[in-house]
Amino acid sequence: MGKTQPNLYAFPGVDALAPALRSYIIQSQAAGIARHGAFKIAVSGGSLPKTLAQALLAPAQGSEDRVDFAHWEIFFADERAVPLDHADSNYALLKAELLDKIPADQKPTVHAIDVAHLDDLQELADQYEQVLVASFASRDSVRLPIFDLLLLGCGPDGHTCSLFPGHPLLRETSAWVAPIDDSPKPPPKRITLTLPVVNHAVRVAFVATGAGKKDIMKQIFDQNDGLPCALVNEGTGERCSWFVDEPAVEGVTFPRRAFL
Numbered sequence: 483m484g485k486t487q488p489n490l491y492a493f494p495g496v497d498a499l500a501p502a503l504r505s506y507i508i509q510s511q512a513a514g515i516a517r518h519g520a521f522k523i524a525v526s527g528g529s530l531p532k533t534l535a536q537a538l539l540a541p542a543q544g545s546e547d548r549v550d551f552a553h554w555e556i557f558f559a560d561e562r563a564v565p566l567d568h569a570d571s572n573y574a575l576l577k578a579e580l581l582d583k584i585p586a587d588q589k590p591t592v593h594a595i596d597v598a599h600l601d602d603l604q605e606l607a608d609q610y611e612q613v614l615v616a617s618f619a620s621r622d623s624v625r626l627p628i629f630d631l632l633l634l635g636c637g638p639d640g641h642t643c644s645l646f647p648g649h650p651l652l653r654e655t656s657a658w659v660a661p662i663d664d665s666p667k668p669p670p671k672r673i674t675l676t677l678p679v680v681n682h683a684v685r686v687a688f689v690a691t692g693a694g695k696k697d698i699m700k701q702i703f704d705q706n707d708g709l710p711c712a713l714v715n716e717g718t719g720e721r722c723s724w725f726v727d728e729p730a731v732e733g734v735t736f737p738r739r740a741f742l
């Protein structure tokens with residue numbers, strides 16, 4: 483791994499993980515708002531939106547514990563090329579799990595894909611990149627956008643966003659958002675943030691739970707063999723934090739840290 487190492491936080495279960503994830507997100511939120519008056523994040527699909535809802539919709543435990551959704555700007559770390567009300571849409575998932583449950587006067591800004599381009603993946607990706615450009619400053623003035631926080635999942639094959647093991651997309655160096663039409667996990671057509679964008683974020687958090695993750699977690703942490711999640715660990719070091727449950731890291735020797 484790089485000069486610094488990721489933080490591995492393990493909890494007995496999701497009920498213990500969720501409050502820690504909340505406090506980590508609130509710290510990032512404060513830093514983002516102090517930095518540029520908004521909290522700019524990107525989220526994945528999978529089981530993450532449900533865990534996020536559990537963390538973020540819980541009642542505040544004091545004035546420091548406030549989720550300030552009205553200042554949030556939410557992007558998608560990856561999205562499937564489907565309509566926004568489709569069962570495969572990450573937007574639809576986040577909406578059902580979280581967005582619809584946020585009070586009307588606190589709604590965040592949410593950047594969904596432009597479904598007018600569903601038939602042209604390159605255009606879909608380019609258009610989404612322009613959405614990032616509009617928020618993060620022009621590509622002429624910044625090399626890469628700097629998200630305050632990326633909230634990601636880890637697939638059973640070690641993929642994250644729609645960056646899959648051994649895929650040529652892992653070598654993308656210039657695009658911020660890229661199309662993929664051969665995703666090994668259905669549906670095949672998607673867009674995704676690229677690895678340089680992921681690794682440039684202020685902070686990256688993975689959420690991985692369940693015994694189904696333990697084999698891939700051993701590969702990512704103990705063998706460090708070039709899987710997409712391992713590449714993010716390597717590229718971000720201590721800026722990266724993993725929120726996992728004990729079953730997901732059973733047999734993993736990489737040292738855990740206590741979440742303070």
Ligand code: 6PG
Nearest residue numbers: 526527528529530635636637643
């Ligand atoms: C996708 C998801 C994907 C997900 C992982 C982990 O579009 O395929 O965004 O990247 O985050 O597959 O999923 P689980 O958390 O459900 O295991």
